Amino acid sequence: MTSAAPEGAPRRLRAGVIGLGWAGQQHVAAYAADPTVELVALSAMEEHLLEQFGEEHQVPGRYQDWKQMLAEAELDVVSIATPTFLHEPMAIHALEAGVNVITEKPMAQSGEAAARMVEAARGAGRVLDVSFNHRRRGDVTALKDVVDSGVLGPLYYAKTGWVRRQGIPGLGTWFTKAGSAGGGAMMDIGIHMLDMTLHLMGEPAVTAVSASTHAEFGPRGRGGSGFGISQVEEGTPFEVEDLATAFLRLDGGATMLLESSWAQWIPHDLCYVALYGAEGGATIEWGGPDGPTITVWTEVAGIPAELRPAVGADGNHAAAVADFLQKVRSGDVAAHDGSQALRRARVIDACYASAEAGAEVAVAQ
Structure with missing residues (x-):
């Protein structure tokens, strides 16, 4: 279950996760354990994973269609833990919908695709981060x-x-x-x-x-x-x-x-x-x-x-997610537009x- 926020704390960030393989499960656990976050939506093609992790963490929104999740769940942040070639279209769609994004590594299947993601983050004024957990x-x-x-x-x-x-x-x-x-x-x-x-x-x-x-x-x-x-x-x-x-x-x-x-x-x-x-x-x-x-x-x-x-x-994925959330809360979007991960790509x-x-x-x- 998503932990309750401390009394008098700022509004909790509404979070979602796309992809429920091993990496996606680490993001789910990190959000669920953070009292400043409300894990409200999951998206995956596998119905049994949606049911398993939706029930385990009492997540109300469960979608096989990730675009529907982004349209309906009113997210502040989303983790993308899908095959690499999906990072670019999913991230750009989320950023243009006003959602801050963290993807699993690698950022994208090419530097050109990664550059388009950075451009979308800058245009939307949202944070784009990449989870280099090691x-x-x-x-x-x-x-x-x-x-x-x-x-x-x-x-x-x-x-x-x-x-x-x-x-x-x-x-x-x-x-x-x-x-x-x-x-x-x-x-x-x-x-x-x-x-x-x-x-x-x-x-x-x-x-x-x-x-x-x-x-x-x-x-x-x-x-x-x-x-x-x-x-x-x-x-x-x-x-x-x-x-x-x-x-x-x-x-x-x-x-x-x-x-x-x-x-x-x-x-x-x-x-x-x-x-x-x-x-x-x-x-x-x-x-x-x-x-x-x-x-x-x-x-x-x-x-x-x-x-x-x-x-x-070791901090692992939980630390990567925590760093991402800190970047979102900092309000310094220009410093966190995915440029460093683009250089890696x-x-x-x-x-x-x-x-x-x-x-x-x-x-x-």
Whole structure:
């Protein structure tokens, strides 16, 4: 049940969620737990999910038609947790209806589509946000504090990646179709690591990329996982990459190596970020045999030192939704129009263009 607002508090924001897969369920739970929000509407094609989560959280509005929900539910905010190719039309429709929007990542299937979403947000005077939940991890927050403290000095190099032993999501579904997903491993999980690393480095602009993509597992029907499977479409070809690597040039001269794979002959799944500064280096990683780790290497009074920063709790989707709601309440719409996520989308576009051309490509600014 949606919690009651504290007495004397401002009017609760009326919230809705489109899409009730795993990610959508996280948004539902976040809204339902927030006493400043009234969760009033859900939309999904699956009737059983509408009934299940509608009953669990006593949500009065339940719609299979998302346009009908936006027309009738009088929403202030909406979460869009649907296949990537639907983000653009749904977000633009909601923004033009006067609703503030948060979408799941990736923002859209292309930079052009993402740019149209930003234009719609600016035209409507509404907030557009993208849920990059992994930057809300406790170790990422701890490392951000280290970077901001100046312990590492100016950062000049980073390595980052998310690699899986076997984990192609929804093999044979929209996840592996170029038109609906926009790309494969780089678009799906590589963008998380790109976002996280640029966030840690202080948002330097990416000026150029040199990338390569491979599809060695998916075309043979190998490397799949149960995650993300909805309804497999028989005969659907594997149209995206299952591994991508990229070398990124950053404004100011720093560089980054980015890798992502859904399937690869490696010992185990692994996510990592390594930062190298003039005064120290630091790494975070999870998925390895030792569990999540964060380590900083520097000098203290001229003595080599290894630091283990304290790590708080993970924020995940709930923190992403809370940040979105804070942006809506701030009234500073111009600062929250989706531009940062658009820059991520343009980097991914450049990665795919580089891989196709076999040459370095400049990133559209």
